[in-house]
Amino acid sequence: MTGTPRLLVIDDDPTIREMLEMVLDSEGYEVVTAPHGMAAFAVLDQVRPHVIILDMKMPIMDGWGFLERYRRRPGARVPVVVLTAAQDDARRASEVGADAYVAKPFAIDDLIRVLDRCMTVSSSLA
Amino acid sequence: MQPAMGEQPDLFRLLVESVREYAIFLLDVEGHVRSWNAGAQRIKGYNASEIIGKHFSIFYPASELRRGKPEYELRVAIEEGRYEEEGWRVRSDGTRFWANVVITALRNRDGQLVGFAKVTRDLTERKQAEEERANLLIMERAARADAEGTLARLRSIQQVTEAALAHLNLDDLLRELLERIGDILAVDVVSVLLTDPDGRSLVPEAVRGLADDVPLAVRIPIGHGIVGQIPASRQGIIFNDLSMVRDSDPLLSRAGLNSLLGAPLGVERRVFGVLLIGTRRHRRFVETDLGFLQIMADRVALAIDRSRLYEAEQAARREAAQAGYAIRQRDAFLSVAAHELKTPVTSLCGLSEWLLRMSERGIPIDAGRHDRALTMMHRQAQNLSRLVTQLLEMTRLDADRLSLDRQDENLTELVRRSVDQAQTQTTEHQLILSAAPNVHAAVDAFRFEQVITNLLDNAIKYSPEGGPIEIELRQPRPERVRITVRDYGIGIPAGQEARIFERFFQAHRDSHRSGLGLGLYLSRRIVGEHGGRLTAESARGGGSRFIVDVPVASAVTAEGMVHA
Secondary structure, three states: OOOOOEEEEEOOOHHHHHHHHHHHHHOOOEEEEEOOHHHHHHHHHHHOOOEEEEOOOOOOOOHHHHHHHHHHOOOOOOOEEEEEOOHHHHHHHHHOOOOEEEEOOOOHHHHHHHHHHHHHHHHHHO | OOOOOOOHHHHHHHHHHHOOOEEEEEEOOOOEEOOOOHHHHHHHOOOHHHHOOOEHHHHOOHHHHHOOHHHHHHHHHHHHOEEEEEEEEEOOOOOEEEEEEEEEEEEOOOOOEEEEEEEEEEOHHHHHHHHHHHHHHHHHHHHHHHHHHHHHHHHHHHHHHHHHHHOOOHHHHHHHHHHHHHHHHOOOEEEEEEEOOOOOEEEEEEEEOOOOOOOOOOOEEOOOHHHHHHHHHOOOEEEOOOHHHHOOOHHHHHHOOOEEEEEEEEEOOEEEEEEEEEEOOOOOOOHHHHHHHHHHHHHHHHHHHHHHHHHHHHHHHHHHHHHHHHHHHHHHHHHHHHHHHHHHHHHHHHHHHHHHHHHHHOOOOOHHHHHHHHHHHHHHHHHHHHHHHHHHHHHHHHHOOOOOOOEEEEHHHHHHHHHHHHHOOOOOEEEEEEEOOOOEEEEOHHHHHHHHHHHHHHHHHOOOOOEEEEEEEEEEEOOEEEEEEEEOOOOOOOOOOOHHHOOOOOOOOOOOOOOOOOHHHHHHHHHHHOOOEEEEEEOOOOOEEEEEEEEOOOHHHHHOOOOO
């Protein structure tokens, strides 16, 4: 992997999007955000993230809708970390192809650890 | 008959005298016995020497003599030539026999009456046989009627039993039972009265055959009056003439009943009502009728008992189902509430931890980002506080009504404040207020602001693409105020315009973070407490429109407590 690791954060709550931007920027990530799955697909090819951070309950296209469509997409896929407040969402997310799960609220170190692990997978894919 | 031979009259006399089966004798014109034969002696018991010369009325019972029967018979024989009848006659020993009697008037060649020939047959045996047969016939008929009656009653009981088993619902059951019993017993009125829960009085539960204007909201104290004593004594009653008591009883007098039969309704030793039947015409009810009614009453009682058990079981089931629903609803709500609370907590934890990390690491944060982080934390703390308030309010609302402190408020200012406040939370939406100046109304300012803020928050939340949100304040009539909030967002799912006001209801439960499902529920209650209405509609061209319609003055204005 060369250059700065890039993340695509998909969450409908603007405060959480901005908070994740601040936190992860300070940790050396480049962060792009989208308010729902549909908006994420619009920027996906342009951003070419190494890891996707995904909320589940969103308008327009929710986490499940995003995962389903993302899985069917041709070409290489990057790891998806589900970041959700509901326990059963995490279980269902893994069933539809999420790679990791972090519960809201989270400790920054926990999130970084999961992201680092995914990053390793992602770079081996690249 | 012409005597053709010299010996013929003697032969003839011999013939007559020796006939034993018939009494054949002559009477003179006055009715005295002139001749006698063996048959007469056998049948009537007199010998010739005793009877010849006696008047023939001696053969008649005293009752016939008093009516002048012998004279009448002779008169008929004279006028018509012949008299015939069957009737009771008396023997010499005073016993009676049933006789066939023919009296023929005898006249000479000139047509002058010379006497009477009387022929009598003893038909007692035949008569007895006839009577016996008639008696047998009567007895047979009675026995058959009895059997048919018993069969009819058995059939009736079977019908009532069938009706009793046909329904589990008490109303249906009683309607059918009363109809059957009324038909079977051919009575005008049938009624079931049941003891009320306190066990002190009887209340009509079902009545058949009374006009609609007869009042049924009567209570008959148990132990008093004709009907009231039935459950107390556990005995049926027969009342064949109600005219004496009817005037003092409004129900009986309106029903116009004359005869009444009543039986207690009970299962085992529990008496819980009365079965009454009544007729408008006078009818003589007897013990058998009461016995029959009691058989019916026992079946009715069993059916009522069974129906009550069934209904109690159904009620218990419904209650359990409702409790189950309430528990599921509460569980779903708690899961939503936890999710909603976690959203601001996630931002607060993340931002505060980030600030601490940076400070620990000695990495400076530029002033703009620092301020931004603190502003976001503050707003999330406020959100959290609002959610907690809503939760508390919900539990309070379960217990009692909202208490409003209504004062004269400038709604134009109030709405403008709410709009300005809401605008600070978003840059993607443009809140456009169009308000009539200085509209006043008697409202609870805190609660009313809660409603407007909630509607604005919803409009923002459900317009994820941003865009305009239009707020209008109008006074269409001097006494009404109308506030409209219109957005161009995702709108209300079709057919759910009413449901969105239900507690915990979330129209976009699966696709969207919808909050606690309390905001609209609370808002509608607040508007309702103001005497107004909060409604929602899908707006043409997308999005939704919420309309608050409240009266300018509260209902208490008349009492001078609020001056709008």
